[in-house]
Amino acid sequence: MNIRDVDTPALVIDLDKVEKNLKAMAEYCRSHHINLRPHTKTHKMPSLAKRQLEHGATGLTVAKLGEAEIMVESGVDRLLVAYPIIGRPKAERLAALCEKADVTIALDSPEAVDFAARGTSERGVRAGILVEVDVGFRRCGVQDDQAALKLAQRIIDCSSLEFRGLLFYPGSYVTQETQEEQLRKVNASLERLLDSFQANGIPVPVVSGGSTPTARFSHRFSGLTEIRPGTYIFNDRNTMLHGVAQLDDCAGTVIVTVVSKAVPGKVIVDGGSKTFSSDPCLAGHTGFGLVKEDPEAVFVAMNEEHGYLDVSRSGRRYAIGEKLGVIPNHICATVNLHNEVFFARGETVESVCPVAARGKIR
Numbered sequence: 001m002n003i004r005d006v007d008t009p010a011l012v013i014d015l016d017k018v019e020k021n022l023k024a025m026a027e028y029c030r031s032h033h034i035n036l037r038p039h040t041k042t043h044k045m046p047s048l049a050k051r052q053l054e055h056g057a058t059g060l061t062v063a064k065l066g067e068a069e070i071m072v073e074s075g076v077d078r079l080l081v082a083y084p085i086i087g088r089p090k091a092e093r094l095a096a097l098c099e100k101a102d103v104t105i106a107l108d109s110p111e112a113v114d115f116a117a118r119g120t121s122e123r124g125v126r127a128g129i130l131v132e133v134d135v136g137f138r139r140c141g142v143q144d145d146q147a148a149l150k151l152a153q154r155i156i157d158c159s160s161l162e163f164r165g166l167l168f169y170p171g172s173y174v175t176q177e178t179q180e181e182q183l184r185k186v187n188a189s190l191e192r193l194l195d196s197f198q199a200n201g202i203p204v205p206v207v208s209g210g211s212t213p214t215a216r217f218s219h220r221f222s223g224l225t226e227i228r229p230g231t232y233i234f235n236d237r238n239t240m241l242h243g244v245a246q247l248d249d250c251a252g253t254v255i256v257t258v259v260s261k262a263v264p265g266k267v268i269v270d271g272g273s274k275t276f277s278s279d280p281c282l283a284g285h286t287g288f289g290l291v292k293e294d295p296e297a298v299f300v301a302m303n304e305e306h307g308y309l310d311v312s313r314s315g316r317r318y319a320i321g322e323k324l325g326v327i328p329n330h331i332c333a334t335v336n337l338h339n340e341v342f343f344a345r346g347e348t349v350e351s352v353c354p355v356a357a358r359g360k361i362r
């Protein structure tokens with residue numbers, strides 16, 4: 001079947017582009033001796049997780065235990081849950097996972113240490129722990145080396161936990177434009193932290209960082225041993241706007257149908273916020289996606305099932321029923337809205353793949 005014959009809205013994934021993206025990141029990591037632990041929250045599909053491992057990933061990352069459970073069921077045996085596990089039900093699920101796989105979690109509070117310690121010791125299993133440190137993203141992460149040391153010591157004191165190192169998330173906070181200045185600041189924090197750990201005789205085997213926007217200068221972060229990029233497998237309009245991907249690197253396209261052009265200057269397509277998510281694009285830009293067929297069209301607004309294209313400045317003629325391909329702003333949030341994706345090579349659909357870990361928000 002041709003991708004234009006798929007009923008819409010539909011998310012089509014180009015497997016040739018996926019392979020190219022996986023290969024390029026794996027090569028970068030290999031050449032800089034950095035371990036690659038891709039974040040699977042982008043694709044949520046065990047078959048693609050396996051391809052990442054086949055390309056040399058040393059393990060995989062998830063955000064939620066529900067995603068971890070899907071990955072472990074499919075045979076993945078090394079996982080990082082890069083998200084604080086809080087509460088007894090989750091601590092019990094974490095411990096159950098530790099029976100089946102080598103699981104590491106990231107945390108930044110004594111409460112999280114205690115939940116993990118209780119869950120694992122009651123079940124007689126061990127979990128690896130990374131202490132999350134904030135290097136400027138201001139989301140999670142302990143704020144200074146003393147707090148990091150204190151948490152590490154609390155972990156070391158629990159026999160069912162193993163302190164494995166530090167984790168930070170540079171997000172898109174360190175951008176190409178601000179790279180030198182931000183790198184200097186992040187590296188100053190990392191070096192201070194690593195010096196403090198050394199002075200206290202606590203080995204730090206893992207320093208886990210990296211995101212797609214920062215991936216290609218990961219080798220310049222002090223002490224970094226692994227990265228966790230997620231979006232790189234598909235890319236999206238935001239990674240293009242960040243300047244780390246070209247249109248040809250974008251493997252995920254939402255195919256939509258023109259359903260109305262009754263209002264002058266507007267074209268309505270059959271995908272809105274329930275198809276694309278409402279995630280905005282990078283500051284300084286507008287729109288909810290890039291219409292591949294018409295760079296002059298601006299995807300200005302969405303209702304749940306309606307996408308509004310402003311075509312008032314476009315010379316293109318649109319026809320009711322024609323199909324368009326849109327690169328979403330944020331592919332990870334888009335994938336999570338689709339029960340299945342259409343795997344294609346070029347214009348040909350090869351198979352339909354369920355998004356097994358979609359909606360696994362607990």
Ligand SMILES: Cc1ncc(COP(=O)(O)O)c(C=O)c1O
Nearest residue numbers: 039082169211212228229230231
């Ligand atoms: C903790 C953590 N690590 C890694 C990533 C991957 O970032 P990206 O999708 O930009 O590659 C994310 C993304 O949300 C994250 O929250």
